[in-house]
Amino acid sequence: MSEFHTVCKVQELREGEGKTVAVGKKLVAVFLVEGNPFAIDDCCPHMGASLSGGYVESGIVTCPWHAWRFRVTDGTWADNPRIKIGCHSVRVVGDDVQVQLASPTAERTS
Numbered sequence: 014m015s016e017f018h019t020v021c022k023v024q025e026l027r028e029g030e031g032k033t034v035a036v037g038k039k040l041v042a043v044f045l046v047e048g049n050p051f052a053i054d055d056c057c058p059h060m061g062a063s064l065s066g067g068y069v070e071s072g073i074v075t076c077p078w079h080a081w082r083f084r085v086t087d088g089t090w091a092d093n094p095r096i097k098i099g100c101h102s103v104r105v106v107g108d109d110v111q112v113q114l115a116s117p118t119a120e121r122t123s
């Protein structure tokens with residue numbers, strides 16, 4: 014099990030915007046949804062766009078390149094719920110946002 018890593022301050026996050034952070038060598042997109050932070054892989058499985066640059070509404074980020082949509086709360090592809098991207102545990106300690114990488118980083122559900 015990996016550890017939690019401090020990635021930014023909670024004040025750096027904005028509702029409706031993603032933020033790319035590095036956890037080791039991995040890029041993660043962190044979002045604030047109704048005051049709670051969530052973290053998913055910052056790499057669209059279609060062609061690799063950064064999801065943190067996507068449009069966010071109602072807890073769903075739309076990829077800025079070709080509009081695939083993912084729930085930021087659990088990484089589910091909104092248009093095909095059998096497929097998920099990596100979703101990582103997040104906690105706030107004081108002002109620090111901390112992320113614990115999940116493994117594996119992408120999965121299919123049956």
Ligand code: FES
Nearest residue numbers: 057059060076079
């Ligand atoms: S790269 Fe994300 S939808 Fe194409």
